[in-house]
Amino acid sequence: MTALLGELPALPLHEAGKYVAAAYVVVFALVLIYVAIMAVRLSHIQRELGELLSRERSAASGEPSSPGESQLP
Amino acid sequence: MAVSLAMVFFYAPLDADQGFLQKIFYVHVPLAIVALCGFVAAGLMAIAHLRTRDARWDMRAYVAIHMSLIFGVATLITGSIWAKGSWGRWWAWDEPTLVSFLIVFLLYATYQPLRFAIEDPERQARYASVFAITAAAFVPMNFIAVRLATAYVHPRVLGSTSNLPPRMAFTFLVSLLGITLLYLTLCAYELAVKRARARLGALRRRAEQRAGMHDAVGPAPRRARSAAPSLAGAETLAAEAGRGGA
Numbered sequence: 303m304t305a306l307l308g309e310l311p312a313l314p315l316h317e318a319g320k321y322v323a324a325a326y327v328v329v330f331a332l333v334l335i336y337v338a339i340m341a342v343r344l345s346h347i348q349r350e351l352g353e354l355l356s357r358e359r360s361a362a363s364g365e366p367s368s369p370g371e372s373q374l375p
Numbered sequence: 376m377a378v379s380l381a382m383v384f385f386y387a388p389l390d391a392d393q394g395f396l397q398k399i400f401y402v403h404v405p406l407a408i409v410a411l412c413g414f415v416a417a418g419l420m421a422i423a424h425l426r427t428r429d430a431r432w433d434m435r436a437y438v439a440i441h442m443s444l445i446f447g448v449a450t451l452i453t454g455s456i457w458a459k460g461s462w463g464r465w466w467a468w469d470e471p472t473l474v475s476f477l478i479v480f481l482l483y484a485t486y487q488p489l490r491f492a493i494e495d496p497e498r499q500a501r502y503a504s505v506f507a508i509t510a511a512a513f514v515p516m517n518f519i520a521v522r523l524a525t526a527y528v529h530p531r532v533l534g535s536t537s538n539l540p541p542r543m544a545f546t547f548l549v550s551l552l553g554i555t556l557l558y559l560t561l562c563a564y565e566l567a568v569k570r571a572r573a574r575l576g577a578l579r580r581r582a583e584q585r586a587g588m589h590d591a592v593g594p595a596p597r598r599a600r601s602a603a604p605s606l607a608g609a610e611t612l613a614a615e616a617g618r619g620g621a
Contacts, residue, residue, distance in 0.1 A: 325402060
C-alpha cells in the first residue's frame, strides 16, 4: 500500500490543476444535464401513461372520468 | 468510466512536457474519436434506412447524430480548455485539426434544422438519410486531409507518429472504451425514451378513437411538426405489446 501511494502522482491544484478540473467537470456536467433532460421526458411519459390507464379503467367500469383526466392533449 | 478515471489519475505517468495538464488528453481525444465514429455509424444506419425503409434505422441515425453532437460540444470545450492551458489561447484558427473538427461539427449542427424544415415525415426521413450519408463520407475525407497537412502543432495520437509510453497507451485505450460504452448507453437510453413516447402516442390515439373523441369519417389528426423521426410502426408495436402482454 505504501509502495502504491508512493507511485501516485500528486494532484497539483495550481496552474494545470484548474484546467484539468474544468475539462472533467464540463464533461460530467454535460452528461448530467443530458440525463436530467431525459429523466424529465421519461417522467412526463410515465405521468401520461398513468392518466391514460386511469381513464381506461374508469371507461371500463362505466364511471365518468375526472375533469383533470379529460385534459389530455 | 470509474476505472478509466482511476487509471488517468493514479496509473498513467505524468507527461514530461505538459505535466498534469496532459490528463485532459484522456477525455478529450476519446470524446473526439467516439463523436466522429458516431457520425460515420449514423451514415451506415442511414444507408440501412434507405435500403429497408424501416423507420427504426432513421431513429437510430437521428439518435447517433444527436449524441455525437453532444460529444462534439464536449470535445470542443475540453479542447479549448487544453489549448488555453497549453498554448495560452482558447482557439487556434491556423490549426487544421481544430478547424476541421469545427467544420464537421457545424455541418452536423444543420441536421436537426434540416429535419425540422421538412414537414412530411416520410420525406423528412429520406432527406435526413441522404444528408447523413453525404456528411458521413465527408468525415474520413476530412480526417485524411488533415493528416496530409504538414503545418500543425496539434499532436498526433493514432498512427506511426504516436509515441505514447505503454502505461499511457493502456490508460488511453481504457478511457476510449469507457467513453464508447457511455456513448452506447446514452444512445440506448434515448432510444428507449423515444420508443416509449411513440408507443404512448399510439395507445392514446387508440384510446381516443375507442372513446369516440374523433369522428371516424373526419380527417386524421395532424402530427405536430418535429425534427425527431416518427415511428410509423408504433401502432403495430403497441398492438404487439397489447397482445403479448410484453
